[in-house]
Amino acid sequence: MIKLTNLSKTYRNNGKEVKALQDINLHVPKGEIFGVIGYSGAGKSSLIRCVNMLEVPDAGSVSVNGVEMTQLKGHKLRQARRKIGMIFQHFNLLQSANVLENVAVPLQLGGIKKHEAEKKVRHLLEVVGLSEKAESYPQQLSGGQKQRVAIARALASDIDILLCDEATSALDPQTTDSILDLLLDINRKFGITILLITHEMHVIKKICDRVAVLEQGKIIEENSVINLFTNPQTETTRRFIKNIIDDDLPQSIWEKLRQEKREPGVVLRLTFVGCTTAQPMLAQLAKEYTLWPNILYGNITQVKDRTLGRLIVELQGDNSFVQKGIGFLQEKGVKTEVMEHVR
Numbered sequence: 001m002i003k004l005t006n007l008s009k010t011y012r013n014n015g016k017e018v019k020a021l022q023d024i025n026l027h028v029p030k031g032e033i034f035g036v037i038g039y040s041g042a043g044k045s046s047l048i049r050c051v052n053m054l055e056v057p058d059a060g061s062v063s064v065n066g067v068e069m070t071q072l073k074g075h076k077l078r079q080a081r082r083k084i085g086m087i088f089q090h091f092n093l094l095q096s097a098n099v100l101e102n103v104a105v106p107l108q109l110g111g112i113k114k115h116e117a118e119k120k121v122r123h124l125l126e127v128v129g130l131s132e133k134a135e136s137y138p139q140q141l142s143g144g145q146k147q148r149v150a151i152a153r154a155l156a157s158d159i160d161i162l163l164c165d166e167a168t169s170a171l172d173p174q175t176t177d178s179i180l181d182l183l184l185d186i187n188r189k190f191g192i193t194i195l196l197i198t199h200e201m202h203v204i205k206k207i208c209d210r211v212a213v214l215e216q217g218k219i220i221e222e223n224s225v226i227n228l229f230t231n232p233q234t235e236t237t238r239r240f241i242k243n244i245i246d247d248d249l250p251q252s253i254w255e256k257l258r259q260e261k262r263e264p265g266v267v268l269r270l271t272f273v274g275c276t277t278a279q280p281m282l283a284q285l286a287k288e289y290t291l292w293p294n295i296l297y298g299n300i301t302q303v304k305d306r307t308l309g310r311l312i313v314e315l316q317g318d319n320s321f322v323q324k325g326i327g328f329l330q331e332k333g334v335k336t337e338v339m340e341h342v343r
């Protein structure tokens with residue numbers, strides 16, 4: 001649906017060059033929610049704005065629904081853009097127009113009759129949960145309500161694709177979640193493909209199917225979200241994940257483990273996906289391998305519709321049994337990392 005191939009964008013100001021995007025390759029299939037995450041200045045805005053040609057790339061291809069966007073101009077470009085909605089961090093609503101009029105803007109531009117437009121707008125306001133606010137003006141709305149208006153306005157054009165440019169960055173955590181739920185809802189109900197950019201891993205974790213990590217204009221990692229969480233490849237990704245799942249032990253516990261006279265063993269980080277709970281496996285380790293699992297940390301979280309569990313356990317016992325125990329866990333599909341050997 002969206003295919004970026006060898007995309008590059010360099011800004012040139014007063015003889016200075018900034019390479020904002022370098023050789024980007026990305027494919028977003030129809031119906032998917034795809035997230036691009038990166039720190040400030042990574043090139044996220046440049047990337048998303050190249051999809052609808054708000055920013056024109058210097059090189060490479062932008063194919064949307066099989067149409068090469070870089071080749072379009074004038075009327076043809078406007079026509080292609082009509083199928084690509086966009087929402088922004090600061091909502092971009094007309095302050096002098098009420099909610100109804102704001103949502104009706106694309107319909108008026110499309111020449112739809114007033115009473116038909118109003119019927120459609122009222123339906124869309126119902127979809128985004130804002131029927132009560134049809135006559136209100138933007139300054140009378142909360143941030144979350146303003147974003148709902150912007151989403152309804154995007155939907156008014158019967159879009160195939162929605163681009164979300166840091167759409168929840170100005171909102172508090174609770175409102176962020178309600179807007180993310182709405183995005184998930186319209187993705188499922190209308191089959192709209194969503195490409196979003198964000199600097200918050202929470203956004204990726206809650207609604208995205210796949211994710212690309214952008215750093216200094218380059219994609220340094222791309223994966224399904226669950227695989228990114230279970231098997232991050234770069235330090236940047238690990239840092240993003242650590243912001244929401246901090247699964248290292250506090251220094252005081254490490255010190256205690258190192259100072260106390262203990263049986264030899266290992267400290268393991270276990271990662272398991274799905275509804276498997278680690279508990280029976282730990283009981284089995286004790287029973288079958290005469291190991292003593294000591295749980296030091298535990299966390300279960302939701303990654304879109306999958307469950308991701310993390311445990312840090314100390315396994316005490318004979319080394320050959322420890323190795324067999326690790327083999328047993330791996331056979332059961334549990335990712336096992338040795339954090340430290342305790343002697």
Ligand SMILES: Nc1ncnc2c1ncn2[C@@H]1O[C@H](COP(=O)(O)OP(=O)(O)OP(=O)(O)O)[C@@H](O)[C@H]1O
Nearest residue numbers: 011013018020038039040041042043044045046047
């Ligand atoms: N119009 C411009 N002229 C010159 N440089 C620009 C322009 N727009 C962006 N840049 C530069 O390009 C790089 C990428 O910027 P971009 O806004 O795409 O990153 P970003 O990841 O979206 O950052 P942020 O999260 O802070 O918005 C940055 O170094 C930025 O300073």
